[in-house]
Amino acid sequence: MIRKLVEFVRLQRPLRFSPEKLRALQERRLRAVVRHAYEHVPFYRTLWDEAGIRPEAVRTLEDLPRLPIVTRPQIQRAGREALARGTDLAACRRTSTTGHSGQPLEVVLSDAEVRTRLLVEFRTLIRMGLRPRDRLVILGPATGRGPHWHERLGLFRTHVIVIGTPLEEQIRLLERYQPTVLWAYPGCLHAVLHRLDYRLSRIVRPRLLITSSAVLPEHLRKRLEDDLGCPILNSYASMETGRIAAECRERNGLHVNADQLIVECLPDPPVPSGAATTVVTTLTARTMPMIRxxxxxxxxxxxxxxxxxxxxxxxxxxxxxxxxxxxxxxxRVQASWRLQAVIRRFPEIDQYRVVQDGRAHITIRVCVRKPWPEERCRRLGAAVREALEEDFDVEVRLTEFMPARNGKFRDFEYAVRD
Ligand SMILES: [Zn+2]
Structure with missing residues (x-):
């Protein structure tokens, strides 16, 4: 407990740094993690040797792009080679990514790394507005947790509703816990909202709702905000890296946990869409460092x-x-988010799923709140066809609400057997 407190106090310091001092901290940690990875993680040593890069070549943030980008399949293939030599697996926490795209990846963390992640999570929550007397409910994680020492003092009381809890039970528990701050995984939240006719206020009235973007369309988010009369803040994390960024009260962008990781946003070939995508370097993980x-x-x-x-x-x-x-x-290829942008122009659509199930065939399942005239279906099909810019059959089907698997809902799937 003392160790936790000391570490938490330490974690507060970078928040008050000047930009120059933050940069110096990042560069110091970057040099250390690169040196560590080269000396102790066979995967990086081989990769950088092949690329002809010495760890000493990475001194500043500007040097980072010299290192090659690493993908999930590469880490999967590397297996134990992606872990620091001498890692005692029995003493580590092993979790898996959800396998949203492709095979799940096992992520290995030491006890100390788990603790740091939890503390960074806690720091993020406090910065988003969590107060000691709040009742926090976390809706949708894979595993629960026992009560922490501070809860016995009535501080930061937390309840977890794990994924896999039947929907009716989730709603009953939410009602019972009456969160003042609700942190919800979007897939779970969407299912609860759908059941409650998008009026969460029928059962709870949190003063702050935290979720991640991408799944809740903007108009639903707006409705939810009107219904609850409370801010909805975005956050961004991955199993591989921990909490990456979170929105502040200004709600204009997400602040990166810059003392813990570096986020690069890079144009991403082979998709000629002009969009930048994220490449992350963890600065403090040692068991399974993620570098670029x-x-x-x-x-x-x-x-x-x-x-x-x-x-x-x-x-x-x-x-x-x-x-x-x-x-x-x-x-050619086209990023599916382009289609999503088209679909979201139809505000009556609650939820949708796009499946490319043929070389030139796409099926769009849509769940709508009111009876949907045939003409709207046709218009959606035409709009999507136009966005694809090539000859495509687009079939629109009405469907019931589609539950999320593993708490994550995939709104696009490529299902053509090549
Ligand atoms: Zn801010």
Whole structure:
């Protein structure tokens, strides 16, 4: 407990740094993690040797792009080689990514790294507005947690509703816990909202709602905000890297946890869409360092300082994954988020799923709140066809609400057997 307190106090310091001092901290940590990875993680040593890069060549943030970008399949293939030599797996926490695209990746963390992640999470929550007397409910994680020592003092009381809890039970628990701050995984939140006719206020009235973007369309978000009369803040994380960024009260971009990781937003070939996607470097993880790891979420760095005073740099809210590609008959590819942008122009659509199920065939399942005239279906099909810019059959089907698997809902799938 003392160790936790000391570490938490330490974690507060970078928030008050000057930009120059923050940069110095990042560069010091970058040099250390690169040296560590080269000396102790066989995967990086081989990769950088092959690329002809010495760890000493990475001194400043500007040197970072010299290192090659690393993808999830590369880390998967590396297996234990991606871990620091001598890692005692039995003493580590092993979690898996959800396998949203492709095979899940096992992520290995030491006890100390788990603790740091939790403390960074806690720091993020406090910065988003969590207060000691709040009742926090976390809706949708894979595992629960026991009560912490501070809860016995009535501080930061937290309840977890794990994914897999039947929907009716989730609603009953929310009603019972009456959160003042609700942190919800978007897939779960959407299902609850749908059941409650998008009036969460029927059962709870939190003063702050935290979720991640991408899944809740903007008009639903707006309705939810009107219904609850409370701010909805965005956050961004991945299993591989921990909490990456979170929105502040200004709600104009997400502040990157810059003392813990570096986020680059880079143009991402092979998709000629002009969108930048995220590449993340963890600065403090040692068991399984992620150095220039391609997360591939669409986001851009924001210029200038935030009026909230925080010096941590900002990124735009991540909007889907660049990986999700529509393959066109001509052989070109098109990022599926382009279609999503078209679909979201139809505000009566609650939820949708686009499946490319043929070389030139796409099925769009849509869940709408009111009976939908045939003419709207046709118009949606035509708009999507136009966005694809090639000859495509677009079939629109009405459907019931589609539940999320593993708490994440995929709104695009490429399902053509090549
Ligand atoms: Zn801010």
């Amino acid at each position: 790891y391609r997360l591939g979420d669409i986001a851009s760095l924001m210029p200038g300082r935030c009026p909230c005073g925080c010096i941590f740099p900002r990124i735009t809210a991540p909007a889907g994954r660049q990986d999700d590609l529509v393959r066109l008959p001509s052989g």
